[in-house]
Amino acid sequence: MDHFDYIVVGAGASGLVAAARLARGGASVRVLEAADRLGGCIHSWRPRDDFWLELGAHTAYNSYAPLLEALEDRGRLGELLLREKVGYRFVTAEGHLQSPMARLNFLEAALFLPFGLFRAKAGRSVAQWFSGLLGSGNYRRLLGPAFAAVLSQRADDFPAQWLFRKKPRMRTAPRKFTFSGGLQGLLEALVENAPFSLRTGAQVRAIQRDDSGFRVWVGETETRGKKLLLALPVDVAAALLADLYPEVARRLARFPMVASEALGVVLPAGKTALPPLAGLIGADDSFWSVVTRDPVPHASLRGYTFHFRPGILDRAGKLARIAQVLGVASSEFLHVEETVNRLPAPGVEHADLAGEALALLEREPLALVGNYLNGLSIGDCAERAVIEAERLLQLQG
Numbered sequence: 362m363d364h365f366d367y368i369v370v371g372a373g374a375s376g377l378v379a380a381a382r383l384a385r386g387g388a389s390v391r392v393l394e395a396a397d398r399l400g401g402c403i404h405s406w407r408p409r410d411d412f413w414l415e416l417g418a419h420t421a422y423n424s425y426a427p428l429l430e431a432l433e434d435r436g437r438l439g440e441l442l443l444r445e446k447v448g449y450r451f452v453t454a455e456g457h458l459q460s461p462m463a464r465l466n467f468l469e470a471a472l473f474l475p476f477g478l479f480r481a482k483a484g485r486s487v488a489q490w491f492s493g494l495l496g497s498g499n500y501r502r503l504l505g506p507a508f509a510a511v512l513s514q515r516a517d518d519f520p521a522q523w524l525f526r527k528k529p530r531m532r533t534a535p536r537k538f539t540f541s542g543g544l545q546g547l548l549e550a551l552v553e554n555a556p557f558s559l560r561t562g563a564q565v566r567a568i569q570r571d572d573s574g575f576r577v578w579v580g581e582t583e584t585r586g587k588k589l590l591l592a593l594p595v596d597v598a599a600a601l602l603a604d605l606y607p608e609v610a611r612r613l614a615r616f617p618m619v620a621s622e623a624l625g626v627v628l629p630a631g632k633t634a635l636p637p638l639a640g641l642i643g644a645d646d647s648f649w650s651v652v653t654r655d656p657v658p659h660a661s662l663r664g665y666t667f668h669f670r671p672g673i674l675d676r677a678g679k680l681a682r683i684a685q686v687l688g689v690a691s692s693e694f695l696h697v698e699e700t701v702n703r704l705p706a707p708g709v710e711h712a713d714l715a716g717e718a719l720a721l722l723e724r725e726p727l728a729l730v731g732n733y734l735n736g737l738s739i740g741d742c743a744e745r746a747v748i749e750a751e752r753l754l755q756l757q758g
């Protein structure tokens with residue numbers, strides 16, 4: 362049996378930023394991760410030593426200051442990779458590319474904009490707030506599909522206050538960046554020679570509590586910690602807390618989850634006629650978005666990850682649609698990889714539920730962090746992770 366000051370469950374961005382902060386002052390910290398790799402939604406697939414492609418998150422910004430500060434503590438801030446400026450296009454059912462501006466009705470936007478800007482986002486959904494900003498036609502044609510591409514799910518009911526939350530920037534870092542080996546490389550840099558320990562392949566199945574703290578079970582192995590931080594998908598956190606903190610678990614269990622099916626392909630450069638692009642937005646298509654490797658170009662390869670809506674196409678159907686959009690035969694694909702990403706799908710009411718769950722834990726030695734508490738982005742997760750780590754550090758006992 363192992364004893365630690367803190368146990369962190371989940372080694373995605375939330376868990377690793379929290380662990381780094383908890384361990385900074387010398388406390389002992391163990392991170393337990395179910396998968397065989399760290400990263401969660403940050404998943405840099407590496408089919409060759411010299412090539413990676415993002416199957417999950419792809420872009421980080423200098424407004425993700427708590428993430429950058431954790432990297433700075435490890436002396437690795439200098440390894441950020443700049444993302445080249447390439448744009449996004451819509452792709453029509455026939456496979457034609459269309460600039461986002463071509464879908465904007467300027468007259469409608471001009472009518473709404475002067476009044477739309479000054480309304481509060483709290484209590485409004487993305488569809489309500491942004492339809493008020495640019496008009497419902499512009500929302501339907503342009504913003505709705507663009508936001509669905511960002512969130513890998515229908516964006517209409519998402520709380521407006523959780524999308525593009527303003528955060529202070531670290532001005533010395535590039536505005537948009539990734540890392541050597543992809544964003545997963547950035548998280549790996551947080552773990553290398555870190556003052557905390559990480560165990561992968563460790564799926565937590567139960568949590569108990571006694572006078573000395575928490576007892577966390579992986580199979581038949583127990584890990585003990587005085588304080589506990591859960592950095593898990595919301596449905597997993599709800600299940601693990603059902604007996605111990607039923608009032609909190611009841612609130613978390615009300616968050617729906619969605620899946621999006623990622624399929625990445627790598628092909629020789631020069632095979633597709635697509636211009637360099639950061640990504641594609643699918644409007645009424647089988648996919649929400651396509652993310653490319655073009656912002657960090659490779660000399661001889663190009664890579665595309667299609668984020669498909671769940672349950673529409675099988676693997677053969679996905680490969681056929683990808684080949685159609687890229688304008689190549691699928692026999693040109695050198696490497697192919699599939700994964701499923703799971704995300705919370707909050708509506709406006711879930712912002713209140715998240716606040717209630719956090720309030721219930723205000724004086725408890727248990728903290729919740731993750732992408733269901735104040736927004737979905739890595740920056741939102743990192744911000745929450747630092748707030749909760751600081752709260753646990755200051756809690757007496």
Ligand SMILES: Cc1cc2nc3c(=O)[nH]c(=O)nc-3n(C[C@H](O)[C@H](O)[C@H](O)COP(=O)(O)OP(=O)(O)OC[C@H]3O[C@@H](n4cnc5c(N)ncnc54)[C@H](O)[C@@H]3O)c2cc1C
Nearest residue numbers: 371373374375395401402418419420565702731732738739
């Ligand atoms: C396709 C996609 C694209 C995205 N693009 C961007 C982007 O470009 N920029 C951006 O800022 N954000 C982006 N996001 C959002 C962002 O990546 C995520 O919201 C964020 O990384 C979530 O981090 P997390 O640590 O809270 O959760 P997760 O990444 O979900 O991590 C939770 C971890 O808990 C582990 N776990 C689960 N159950 C157990 C258990 N029982 N025991 C132990 N461990 C367990 C999981 O294996 C996982 O590693 C994207 C998300 C997706 C899916």
